[in-house]
Amino acid sequence: MTPRHPLTPGRAGAASAALALVLASAATGSPASAAGGEGADVPQGTVAYRSVAQFTTAGKPRDLLLHPDSKKLYVGSDDLPETTDVNESGLHVLDPADGKVRSTVGQAPGPTGTLGRRAVRQLLAPMPGDGAVFLYPLRGIGTAKDGDAAAAGAWVAGAAVTHATAGLTPSTVLVAQGPVLSEVDTATATVKRSVTLAGGGTFAVDAARGTVWFTDIGNRRMYRIDAATFQVAATVELPAGEGFGGFTEVDPETGAVWVGLDSSVVVHDATGKRLGTLRGTGTDMPRAAGFDSTTHEAFVVWQDAGDTSQPGSDNDGTLTVHRTRDLQEAVKPVVLPGMHVQLGSAALAVEPGGAAVFVSDPVAGRITRLERAASPKVTRNPADQAVTAGSRVSLTAEAEGTPRPTVAWQVSTDAGRTWQAVAGATSPAYTFTAALSDSGRRYRAEFSNDVGAGRTAAAALTVTIADPTTGGGDDGGSATTGGTGGTGSTGSTGSAGSTTGGSDGGSGGAGGSDGTSGTSGTTGSTGGVGGGSAGATVGGGDHAAPGGGALASTGAAVAPLAGSALVLTAAGWVLMRRARARSTG
Numbered sequence: 123m124t125p126r127h128p129l130t131p132g133r134a135g136a137a138s139a140a141l142a143l144v145l146a147s148a149a150t151g152s153p154a155s156a157a158g159g160e161g162a163d164v165p166q167g168t169v170a171y172r173s174v175a176q177f178t179t180a181g182k183p184r185d186l187l188l189h190p191d192s193k194k195l196y197v198g199s200d201d202l203p204e205t206t207d208v209n210e211s212g213l214h215v216l217d218p219a220d221g222k223v224r225s226t227v228g229q230a231p232g233p234t235g236t237l238g239r240r241a242v243r244q245l246l247a248p249m250p251g252d253g254a255v256f257l258y259p260l261r262g263i264g265t266a267k268d269g270d271a272a273a274a275g276a277w278v279a280g281a282a283v284t285h286a287t288a289g290l291t292p293s294t295v296l297v298a299q300g301p302v303l304s305e306v307d308t309a310t311a312t313v314k315r316s317v318t319l320a321g322g323g324t325f326a327v328d329a330a331r332g333t334v335w336f337t338d339i340g341n342r343r344m345y346r347i348d349a350a351t352f353q354v355a356a357t358v359e360l361p362a363g364e365g366f367g368g369f370t371e372v373d374p375e376t377g378a379v380w381v382g383l384d385s386s387v388v389v390h391d392a393t394g395k396r397l398g399t400l401r402g403t404g405t406d407m408p409r410a411a412g413f414d415s416t417t418h419e420a421f422v423v424w425q426d427a428g429d430t431s432q433p434g435s436d437n438d439g440t441l442t443v444h445r446t447r448d449l450q451e452a453v454k455p456v457v458l459p460g461m462h463v464q465l466g467s468a469a470l471a472v473e474p475g476g477a478a479v480f481v482s483d484p485v486a487g488r489i490t491r492l493e494r495a496a497s498p499k500v501t502r503n504p505a506d507q508a509v510t511a512g513s514r515v516s517l518t519a520e521a522e523g524t525p526r527p528t529v530a531w532q533v534s535t536d537a538g539r540t541w542q543a544v545a546g547a548t549s550p551a552y553t554f555t556a557a558l559s560d561s562g563r564r565y566r567a568e569f570s571n572d573v574g575a576g577r578t579a580a581a582a583l584t585v586t587i588a589d590p591t592t593g594g595g596d597d598g599g600s601a602t603t604g605g606t607g608g609t610g611s612t613g614s615t616g617s618a619g620s621t622t623g624g625s626d627g628g629s630g631g632a633g634g635s636d637g638t639s640g641t642s643g644t645t646g647s648t649g650g651v652g653g654g655s656a657g658a659t660v661g662g663g664d665h666a667a668p669g670g671g672a673l674a675s676t677g678a679a680v681a682p683l684a685g686s687a688l689v690l691t692a693a694g695w696v697l698m699r700r701a702r703a704r705s706t707g
Contacts, residue, residue, distance in 0.1 A: 164574035167499035167523075171441065171456045171479060172572060177221025177489040181210025183482035185256075186471035186489070187245040188218065192252040194268060195471065195480060195489075198242030202487045211241035213256060215268040218478065221489065229272035230264045237272055240264070246295050247288035255295060255308055257286045263295060263311050276311035278304075285324050290349050296334065298322055303336060305352065315352045319345055324370040328377050331392055335379045339367035344381065346394060358394040361386075368408045368467070373446055375415040380422075382408035387422060389449060398449045400442070404434030407463060410470040410481075417476040419452050420444045423469075428462030437462050441481060441492065460486055498523035498569035498576035508584040511558045519567035519578045527569035527576075534564045538580055541566070561585035 181199035188195055195218040201211040212228035230240040242264075244257040253267030260282040264275035278297055285298040294305050294314065303325065304316040321338035328335065332349035342363065346356040360383060368382025377392030387400040387408045402408065406424035413420050424440040439461025443453035458481060461468060466484035473479070479492045502520035509515060521527055531547035534540060544565070564580040 164497050166497060166576040168497040168574055169443075169453050170495050170497075170573045171443070171453060171492040172495055173456075173490050174493045175221060175491040177216060177491070178487060179221055179223045180214040180216060180489065181205075181212075182466070182484050182487050183469065183489055184241070184243050184466065184484060185245045186469045186480050186482055187248060187254050188471040188473055188480065189248050189252060189254070190474070191248070191250070192268070193218065194224065194252065196245055196254045197482070197489065198245050198256055200241045200243075200484075209239055211239060213242050213254065213264075213266055213273065216489075218473075218480070218491070221491070225269050227266040227270050227273050230258055230262060230266075231273075231275045231277075233261070233277045240273075244286055246286055250292075255288070257283060257297075261311075263297075263306065263308060265308065274309075276309065278306055278311045279313065284322055287325065287327050288329075290327060290329060290332075290334075296325070296327060298325060298336075301338075303334070303347070317347060317352050317354070319354070323367055326370045326372040326379065328372045328374070328379075328392065330374065331377050333377075333392070335370055335372060337367060337370040337381055339365060339383075344370075344379065344390070344394070356394055358390060360388060361399070366407060369411055371411040371413070373413045373420065375413065375418065376446055378446065380411050380420065382411065382422075387411070400444065400449060402440065402442075403455075404436060405429070405432050406440055409463060409467040412470045412472040412479075413446065414472050414474065414476045416474060417452075418446050419476060420446050421470060421472055421479060423458070423461075423481055425468055426462040428464035439468070441479065456492065458483070458490065494524065495571070495573045496522075496524045497574035498527040498571060500567075500569065500576050500578050503579040504565060504567065504581035506582045506584075508586070509556045510586055510588040511556060512588065513556050514553055515556050515560075515583065516553055517565055517567075517581055519569075521567075521569040521576055521578075523569065523571050523573070523576070525571050527571045530568050530570070532566050532568055532577075534566075534580065535562075537562075538564050556583065556585045558585050558587065 180197040182202045183197050183199050185198040186195065187198075195216040197214040197216060199211055199214055201209050209228070212226050214226050215224040216222065217224060228239050229237045232238050232240075240258040240262065242256045242258050246255045246257060246263075248254055249265060249267060253265060253270075256264050256266075256273075258264055258275070261278040261280070262275050263278065263286075264273040266273035278299070280302075281299040283297045283299055287296050289295045289305060289308070293308055295308050297304050297306050300322040301319045302316055303319060305314045306312065307314060319336060319338060320343075321340040323337040323339040325334055325336040327333075329349075333355075334347040334349060336345045336347060337343075337360070338345065342360040342365075344358040344360060345354045346358065347353065348355040360381065363384040363386075366384045368387075369380070370382075371380045372378070373380065378397060379390045379392075379394075381388045381390075385402050385405065385407050389397045389399070391397055400408075400422065402424045405427035407427065408422050409425045410423040411420060420443070422442045422444070424442065426437050426439055427435050428437060429435050430437060437460055439458035441456040441458055442451065444450060445452045461481075461483055462485060464485065468484070469482040471480040477494050479494075481490045481492065482488075483490065498521040500519070500521045502518065504517040504519050507515060507517070517531075519529070521529075529548060531544040532541040533544050534542070561584055563583050565583065566580045567578045569576050569578075
């Protein structure tokens with residue numbers, strides 16, 4: 123049977139994890155090397171449920187309750203026929219993470235108060251802090267918590283109880299004995315009030331709105347019972363069908379009533395207005411439902427008819443997840459292998475936030491834990507970058523997903539038409555030095571997990587040549603800072619000549635043109651007309667530093683040239699004087 127208790131909203135366990143990755147690692151040159159594809163295999167943020175564990179430690183599970191306070195998984199079970207050496211019936215308390223049995227409460231009072239081994243058919247409500255209220259055959263209402271040696275219990279008077287749920291108050295439960303619905307004290311099983319309906323079936327409580335919805339499968343209708351008067355307030359007709367009933371559940375958030383009928387689920391709002399119908403595939407029939415108000419989703423377990431002679435029967439069941447606001451599928455259906463109705467109905471428990479879902483299979487004697495997963499959703503794309511050759515490049519990308527995504531960076535050299543994996547760029551840190559050949563390349567990150575892959579937008583890289591700086595050359599004309607001019611050599615001593623031909627040797631020359639003068643040469647000796655002046659140093663370049671310029675030429679090379687120039691000048695002066703004398707004479 124299905125759980126008859128609202129699930130308390132809570133935070134998802136590990137619904138998601140954020141992944142921030144920085145492209146910043148040590149490599150020189152341009153890293154690039156396996157083909158990547160454009161576009162992800164599923165839309166980003168796609169949600170899926172995957173089976174992660176199967177528990178076979180609780181006999182033949184009939185109902186499940188995930189306690190909202192203690193977080194323990196309570197399992198109501200029958201004994202498995204094939205385990206003749208041990209009786210596995212009772213109330214089992216499991217660790218929901220790994221299915222390890224914490225304790226088993228197998229003893230409960232009979233109609234006369236005698237303790238005996240009892241199966242647990244339905245889990246009705248959680249007890250404050252820890253523990254559960256449950257129904258055991260034929261009319262027992264029991265209570266127990268983890269570690270109890272035996273359950274407390276009392277028996278309802280009258281016929282066998284056919285269905286039960288949590289009550290309208292914390293100290294009561296509701297029980298159906300065929301068409302009779304009664305409110306019963308949990309501790310004593312005393313009937314407080316009753317109403318007799320036209321037919322029997324399953325029912326659900328909407329405590330927030332003071333309503334009980336009772337499904338009469340045989341007559342294909344629902345009765346809305348007012349909690350204050352405990353009388354029928356309205357009747358809602360159900361679609362005609364074969365008469366197979368699966369469940370009646372109320373979404374505690376919206377008050378909508380979900381009824382499993384034959385091979386469909388009929389949904390009405392809190393007033394009884396029809397909202398829509400969900401249909402299974404093949405011969406699957408809906409047998410359990412649960413809700414999560416955090417994600418605003420409804421979960422339905424469908425079991426195969428178990429008759430492979432019928433068209434569409436494959437012995438496999440399905441878990442479907444729907445948005446409660448519009449009944450549309452929120453998650454791709456999950457196949458439940460070997461799930462059929464021949465040996466009983468499945469049960470369902472949903473962890474608040476939808477991070478985990480537990481589905482029981484009475485046929486196989488197991489409980490499947492399914493966990494919510496989501497394909498990577500990119501939350502930050504790498505940005506375009508423009509750098510100079512030789513600079514370091516750093517790119518950043520982020521994505522969220524469950525389980526935590528891994529990353530692989532990719533590069534394109536043809537404007538994004540094809541992509542190759544960047545060798546080694548699979549860790550949170552990666553850097554490379556830009557080369558001119560990298561200019562025009564595009565980079566993106568691909569995040570992957572069990573559900574699918576998501577890729578960032580591409581970032582373009584532009585690489586330019588660095589501006590040349592005025593740097594030290596080997597020649598005087600391009601030097602950044604000129605050297606100190608060399609010391610000029612002593613001018614040659616003039617040869618003998620006329621008394622008017624001699625002149626003082628010149629002073630040392632300037633250090634260089636347009637520059638700061640170099641160190642002067644030593645003064646040349648006195649000579650005649652042919653007397654040489656002191657040699658000058660020549661600097662290089664236009665520089666402000668003293669002695670600017672490259673290494674100057676030495677005065678030894680300049681002095682002979684200077685002497686020759688003086689001789690020519692003197693000769694020209696003599697010729698001009700003679701020419702004037704003739705013209706005046």
